Amino acid sequence: MQNTKGLALEIRLSAYIDGEVNEAERKELDQLVARDDEARLVLEMLKAGNAFGNKGFEEFLHDPVPLSLVRQIKQGPGAAPKAERVANAAPRKTRTRLWPRALAASIVLLLVGGSTGFMIGKTSNDGAVPVNVAAARTWLDDIADYHRIYARQTAEHLVEVPAGNSKIESWLASNVGVNFTLPDLTGKGLTFEGARLLVAAGKPVAQLMYKNEDGDVFAICFLKSKPGASDGRMTESMRDDIAMISWQKDGASYVVVGPSADADLQQLADAVSATI
Structure with missing residues (x-):
């Protein structure tokens, strides 16, 4: 369990969402969220960011495998020496996680939300047609x-x-x-x-x-x-x-x-x- 006392509210609530605080600190944060509107708003934003991040990661896992990789797998070992060198490389050392995933996801959510708001506001002010960022079908x-x-x-x-x-x-x-x-x-x-x-x-x-x-x-x-x-x-x-x-x-x-x-x-x- 992490001891987040003295850290920023966002970090404390991120650890709270991930279940990484002890029982005493969990009760303290429960009371804080119950009486403080600002803390409650931060908590909801972090939850939304966490859901956003999980959804993006899930979609990444379902991305199609590159055709070149499919061929290398089917052709068997020896067909891709570069892949073998990567596989034999020394694993990275595990680092202590300082930023819980909910906080990281919330930052992504805020960036996306902020840029979207800017685009909407700019469109309203300039009278321009909104840009269609979706990839066109071919x-x-x-x-x-x-x-x-x-x-x-x-x-x-x-x-x-x-x-x-x-x-x-x-x-x-x-x-x-x-x-x-x-x-x-x-x-x-x-x-x-x-x-x-x-x-x-x-x-x-x-x-x-x-x-x-x-x-x-x-x-x-x-x-x-x-x-x-x-x-x-x-x-x-x-x-x-x-x-x-x-x-x-x-x-x-x-x-x-x-x-x-x-x-x-x-x-x-x-x-x-x-x-x-």
Whole structure:
């Protein structure tokens, strides 16, 4: 138990919230909060800050694992020597905790609240439109949502047009505005199942569906992009259990979608980019 007598009220109440004061000091703080409006207000702010901090930490724990780390885990030891050096490093010495987590969380809450109040006040004074700080959805977010649904469908509902239809290329090209060659990925262990026509970010999108021997579903999606978009640089991203590798080429945007546990998605994207 901590002895917080003589310390700032915020620190004493933080230890009180965390149950880190002795019985005598707990009773003293109970009486203080009961009779003192200022102490009671500080206590409520600290409780709110504690809840805010716990919620933020919980959300952090649910963040998706980076695709590179997933690959290193699947490929086994020896594939990532840097990771091994970090794992073998000497652990840090444990330090005595001087600031309880409730106090730290309350500081974060006060900073967030203060900055929000400043933004609201500035907007009211200047008459400006409030800034939207939320990340805008992209076409890749829509594709991830589609893939999560369609990948669970049975064979007869997996695609809109089955693989045996000879008009798939002309049908998709005319609707999407992108000419392409249907990639043959049998060398990658994938069988073409058919195609769908989707809408993402308000634009028509072509979706080519493939399956491997384990029944995992992979997709190639593309749409027409701004003229001159042809950098070819590939970008990896993840949406929970879905991995995506996207790029732009010859005025079109492409993405290969598959399970996040697949270690060969980059090689698949390279093969698609070279043939489509």
